[in-house]
Amino acid sequence: MKTFNIARFPLVEFFRVRLPTGREIFPVYGLIVFIVFNWSVVNVFWRLPSWLMFLSAGELTGAISYVLMNDLLESLFVLVLILAAGAALPVGALRARFAARGGALALFMSLWAGTLNFILAWDTLTLSQLLASGALFLFSSILLLYIFKLFPFLERGMEKLCGQVSVFVYFYVPLGALGLLVALVRNLLGMGV
Amino acid sequence: MTRSFSRRDFLKLASLAAANVFLAGGLAARASEASRPNILIFVFDTLSARHMSLYGYHRKTTPNLERFAERANVYHRHYSAGNFTVPGTASLLTGTYPWTHRAFQQSGLIQRSLASHNLFAAASRPYRKTVFSQNLWAENLLSQFQADIDTHLPPTAFSQFDGLAGDSALFHRDKDVAFRAYDDFLFQKFDTPGSLYFSLLNKINSTVMYNDTFAEHAADYPLGIPNLLKYDVYYLLEDIFSGIQNQLTRLDAPALGYFHFFSPHELYYPRKEFAGRFNDGWTPEAKPFHPLSDTAFQHDVLCAYRNGYDELIANVDDEFGKLMDFMQRAGFFENSYIVVTSDHGQLFERGEHGHGTALMFDPVIHIPLLVHAPGQTGRNDFFAPNSNVDILPTLLRCAGFEIPAWAEGVPLAGLGGSEDLARPVFAIDAKSNPALTPLRQATIAMIQGDQKLIHYRGYPGAEDSFELYNLRDDPEEMRDLAADLPDVVASMKNVMLARLAEADQPFTREG
Numbered sequence: 177m178k179t180f181n182i183a184r185f186p187l188v189e190f191f192r193v194r195l196p197t198g199r200e201i202f203p204v205y206g207l208i209v210f211i212v213f214n215w216s217v218v219n220v221f222w223r224l225p226s227w228l229m230f231l232s233a234g235e236l237t238g239a240i241s242y243v244l245m246n247d248l249l250e251s252l253f254v255l256v257l258i259l260a261a262g263a264a265l266p267v268g269a270l271r272a273r274f275a276a277r278g279g280a281l282a283l284f285m286s287l288w289a290g291t292l293n294f295i296l297a298w299d300t301l302t303l304s305q306l307l308a309s310g311a312l313f314l315f316s317s318i319l320l321l322y323i324f325k326l327f328p329f330l331e332r333g334m335e336k337l338c339g340q341v342s343v344f345v346y347f348y349v350p351l352g353a354l355g356l357l358v359a360l361v362r363n364l365l366g367m368g369v
Numbered sequence: 370m371t372r373s374f375s376r377r378d379f380l381k382l383a384s385l386a387a388a389n390v391f392l393a394g395g396l397a398a399r400a401s402e403a404s405r406p407n408i409l410i411f412v413f414d415t416l417s418a419r420h421m422s423l424y425g426y427h428r429k430t431t432p433n434l435e436r437f438a439e440r441a442n443v444y445h446r447h448y449s450a451g452n453f454t455v456p457g458t459a460s461l462l463t464g465t466y467p468w469t470h471r472a473f474q475q476s477g478l479i480q481r482s483l484a485s486h487n488l489f490a491a492a493s494r495p496y497r498k499t500v501f502s503q504n505l506w507a508e509n510l511l512s513q514f515q516a517d518i519d520t521h522l523p524p525t526a527f528s529q530f531d532g533l534a535g536d537s538a539l540f541h542r543d544k545d546v547a548f549r550a551y552d553d554f555l556f557q558k559f560d561t562p563g564s565l566y567f568s569l570l571n572k573i574n575s576t577v578m579y580n581d582t583f584a585e586h587a588a589d590y591p592l593g594i595p596n597l598l599k600y601d602v603y604y605l606l607e608d609i610f611s612g613i614q615n616q617l618t619r620l621d622a623p624a625l626g627y628f629h630f631f632s633p634h635e636l637y638y639p640r641k642e643f644a645g646r647f648n649d650g651w652t653p654e655a656k657p658f659h660p661l662s663d664t665a666f667q668h669d670v671l672c673a674y675r676n677g678y679d680e681l682i683a684n685v686d687d688e689f690g691k692l693m694d695f696m697q698r699a700g701f702f703e704n705s706y707i708v709v710t711s712d713h714g715q716l717f718e719r720g721e722h723g724h725g726t727a728l729m730f731d732p733v734i735h736i737p738l739l740v741h742a743p744g745q746t747g748r749n750d751f752f753a754p755n756s757n758v759d760i761l762p763t764l765l766r767c768a769g770f771e772i773p774a775w776a777e778g779v780p781l782a783g784l785g786g787s788e789d790l791a792r793p794v795f796a797i798d799a800k801s802n803p804a805l806t807p808l809r810q811a812t813i814a815m816i817q818g819d820q821k822l823i824h825y826r827g828y829p830g831a832e833d834s835f836e837l838y839n840l841r842d843d844p845e846e847m848r849d850l851a852a853d854l855p856d857v858v859a860s861m862k863n864v865m866l867a868r869l870a871e872a873d874q875p876f877t878r879e880g
Contacts, residue, residue: 250566363540364542365542
């Protein structure tokens, strides 16, 4: 009698070969969570004195819930992007030593995004300038991965960093899930109506 | 042979009589309802009376409002109670000063316990209330009155496109808080956004949409597509006005309509017919920088901004002229109070461009007010100082309602009130204060007759300082008379501080 084995489906096999294991993904996700959530948290603390001036406790809780929900979705989005890059590139480029190279890519992406956000806060860029910055980022990322391949100590350092910050997953992801739940409840119950 | 009048005949006759009485009563009620005047309020954001040819500005910026004025009450010394949208609009809609309604922060809200003290609640049935605000901070205030509003058009109505996340269908049942989180924080412009990645995607999306829109309308709007500056909502001025015109045709009488247009707020992007119209080489007298100016723009830069602003005012006035002509044809001039005003003005002096700063000079608080009464065919001019807290009691009285005890304004002269030169009016900027604590840092202006006292309170380096100006002899407010007229300062100061103490009392420990 034939037994059902999902691993035999071609698509599953495709991703099994090209995606890292959960143990490799977790520290990279930890670094993404650390960066994405802390970016928002720092900005919330800048904004909080203003909000406290006129928002009620319920409105403040609601607003922060939306922020946490957004951060959770954003962190998953970034992870999917990096995993997709790993699946698309040759195995030796990213998939091998994923904890280090994926982490490096996540860090580099956040530096690029943060810089762009600071520029756009006070200036406007045309679409072609935005696309050019994206192309520059892609080119620089490939260069970065190559440099990491050349210098193993960089990979070891990045693995250690990802390992250290992965603990934030246990703190921020539940908060993000709670934010998502609160946002869902607020909209289902029509809190603002 | 005559037919006798039976009991059945009597009962039939009685029921018919009752039906007739009921029907006549219903028709009378509807006639009575319909005989109440409509009230239409048009607010043009950031429109300063000092830049309107109607009020003597030498550039021909408002020829159509001058036409409207020929059949309206024109108030030459009307003042907003605040120097930016939140306090100014809240005071107009609640009839109370900012130190009462406590909406004096940027993007702030009216004190929750006072949210029912508003024009829409006070003008109860049979009025049907329709509101529209392009300005999202004014929209936040209107949302507080949602229970008292029948038709609430979204701020993006009639716009070309918008990139607002809080406005999305996903959050339509919690849009105010979603707006606060997304558009005011996570995706905010002109400051570091709270979102690291999605804000970039939002900006790329807005840039793509803007490019498409600009490509389509660049010939008509050579300087750029008008937008809400801090928020990604882009519109064409003529679309907004035609949308409102269309909305007017749908009003159920008696209607109370509040329509808040964003223009002529910066950015100054008028249609091509008005762009460059006031590059006439004229420059006003330069004024010295004020110690509390937020910025330090040089005079030539301020003059360039001023030209753009005047051109946009002319554009807005042109569109209003078309709306006015429509209202004339549709009969609104016969059955409506039509109010044209603003929420605050704009500064182009003393190094400052804009509003909502610590400064309370005339251009930023002196706003237009024109009120056409039903059937009015002539013009009346009024020159005593009055405040936009007076609009609520005036309109309520005109509509046949009692003026609530909580209203701090009084009916305007010519519409139930009289001119009173001794009455003080106030304007308050207190945006750095929490809503429910005494005002520690604020600028308070008091206008009484020809005198204007400005009090700077709690600013580092300017604690408890006063400036005094005579607006008749010195309309440009160049000569501070505080040192020369200490008695006048003392007298006005006592009145001002007494009012402030009274307003702060509920928020002190003893209160």
